[in-house]
Amino acid sequence: MMRAMAGLVCVAMLAGCGLGERVGLGAARKAASLPYSAQLDPGADPRDFAVAVKAGPVGVDAVRESVRYPATRYCLTTFGTSDAIWRIDPQTEDWAAIRDGDRLLFGGRCTAR
CATH class of the missing domain: 4.10.910 (30s ribosomal protein s13; domain 2)
Structure with a gap:
């Protein structure tokens, strides 16, 4: 007993x-789903990455979390830390984004090592 x-x-x-x-x-x-579909591609230097997000006509603020998530996951699993710096547009002082049709393209770098 x-x-x-x-x-x-x-x-x-x-x-x-x-x-x-x-x-x-x-x-x-x-899991909570993100509103936009994003895909990360590592650069020639493994610390560099590019994230493409299907965004339609919306801007950076609307897609920020959908872009940040794959970058955080990549940096964390590859380098052991989630820290990343993003390319900045000097005019807006926000993340630099290139529009390619219905996609927005972002670039960044994992800051570890």
Whole structure:
């Protein structure tokens, strides 16, 4: 009886800390989706990258998080840190974007190493 009780306490504690979800034993959480589809391409120097996002007629502010996410993921998985610097447009002092039809193209660099 005491072992069964100890086992139930352990199961309850694991469920409370979220360990079950991390090892695939729980209800999967649906990830929040980003509003625009973005694709990252590494440059010749692995620290450099370009991100293209299907944006239609919208501007930089509308797509910023959709662009930032793949860059953060790339820098984090490749260099161990999420820090990135973006090319800046000197006129707007915001991220530089090149419009190519319905896409916006951005460039940046992972700052690690």
